[in-house]
Amino acid sequence: MCLRWSFLLLFSLTFSVQLWAQVKAPDAYYVWIKSADSLFKIPNYPLAAQHYSQAFKSFEGKGFMSDRYQAACAWARTGLADSAFFQLEKIVWKGKFDEYFRILADSNLVSLHTNTRWEPLITQVRRLHGIVDSLWNPNLYQLIDSMAAEDQKWRNRVTSLENTAPTDSIQVKWAVKMYNKVDSANYFVLRKIINTFGFPAWDCVGKSGANKFWLLVQHQDSQVEFQKEVLQLMEQKWLKGKVSAVDYAYLVDRVKVNTRELQVYGTQFDLNAERSSFTPKPVVDPANLNARREKMGLGTIESYMETANRRYYGTLKKEQK
Known part of the structure; x- marks a missing residue:
């Protein structure tokens, strides 16, 4: 069967994996991220959050945007809003994260909605999403x-x-x-x-x-x-x-x-x-x-x-x- 229709969607509908620097991540980074993702699914949010942090530490403080987003979700689930906002503000203000509808509907981040830092963040994401x-x-x-x-x-x-x-x-x-x-x-x-x-x-x-x-x-x-x-x-x-x-x-x-x-x-x-x-x-x-x-x-x-x-x-x- 010809798949001329299906491959067209691949890059436009996937989540960004932008890096702050275009360099190859060390093997340790992927080991920590894999562990963090597994822990998030269990769920063991506190330990998952720590493992995401270890991944970024192994990469001299750098990380993929999608991983920082997941780290924010883990910290929010753990109840540590400051750590969650630290990750979100990085991907929004520096990484130009613009997935407005995703972040708005994400149940992992509900605990952040009443924080005074949420409204400026979500307003910036909406602006980056192109909405007037x-x-x-x-x-x-x-x-x-x-x-x-x-x-x-x-x-x-x-x-x-x-x-x-x-x-x-x-x-x-x-x-x-x-x-x-x-x-x-x-x-x-x-x-x-x-x-x-x-x-x-x-x-x-x-x-x-x-x-x-x-x-x-x-x-x-x-x-x-x-x-x-x-x-x-x-x-x-x-x-x-x-x-x-x-x-x-x-x-x-x-x-x-x-x-x-x-x-x-x-x-x-x-x-x-x-x-x-x-x-x-x-x-x-x-x-x-x-x-x-x-x-x-x-x-x-x-x-x-x-x-x-x-x-x-x-x-x-x-x-x-």
């Missing part, structure tokens, strides 16, 4: 969010089934049928949103809402003219810094591939002839591909291929032993 209060449209965000959840439910189901051996081909076909039905139904709602609001950008639905709207349009392969129309509207927002450059690059390539042109950024993949690896569909000027990707905030094509193979390993042909 006078333009914020909560009803539109909720609509897009619910549509994206249904979209992802069936696509993630296919990936899970294909990564499970032996693969249940009947269940796979059923899940594919379901996401095709969802895509068809979504078109009419997406069309109405575009006609009413234009492309919903960060200011009115936040970064997550704009990303999810892009995701839904990305899956409208049976409506290529609609994709082209949305791309033009999205380009205007991108030039004004109101949508993600990464999302824009993906839609550029999607339209290129769907109109049988060479893609620009190498985001659209196929399996190679041996079915042993994902590989980008043909691109214009391959020698400068990584340079173009860097300008749009994309990683190297080599790392992208590696991640695709790791995420969708169930689709690859197994080596004979």
Whole structure:
């Protein structure tokens, strides 16, 4: 089965793992983090928090953003608000953490909500998320969010089934049928949103809402003219810094591939002839591909291929032993 639809979501919907310094973490860091994560799940929050701290200490005070977030959750659960805010303020004020809806709804952080440091923190996260209060449209965000959840439910189901051996081909076909039905139904709602609001950008639905709207349009392969129309509207927002450059690059390539042109950024993949690896569909000027990707905030094509193979390993042909 071709997975041209599924790999597109990978980088846009995952939690950031930004480092304060672009250097390799020592092995001890990962040992402590693995232990901390396990303790958090038990749950043993006090010991988990201490192990997160040991991880950062082993890395000269540095850490991945996602790990600092988990450390904050552990400290909040332990009742030590100052330690929790120390981690959160690092990732928000220095790391530009912008996952507004995640932090707002996280039950691990409820104990911090009455602290005087919470409101300035959450206001900054909201600002970083791109929301302009006078333009914020909560009803539109909720609509897009619910549509994206249904979209992802069936696509993630296919990936899970294909990564499970032996693969249940009947269940796979059923899940594919379901996401095709969802895509068809979504078109009419997406069309109405575009006609009413234009492309919903960060200011009115936040970064997550704009990303999810892009995701839904990305899956409208049976409506290529609609994709082209949305791309033009999205380009205007991108030039004004109101949508993600990464999302824009993906839609550029999607339209290129769907109109049988060479893609620009190498985001659209196929399996190679041996079915042993994902590989980008043909691109214009391959020698400068990584340079173009860097300008749009994309990683190297080599790392992208590696991640695709790791995420969708169930689709690859197994080596004979």
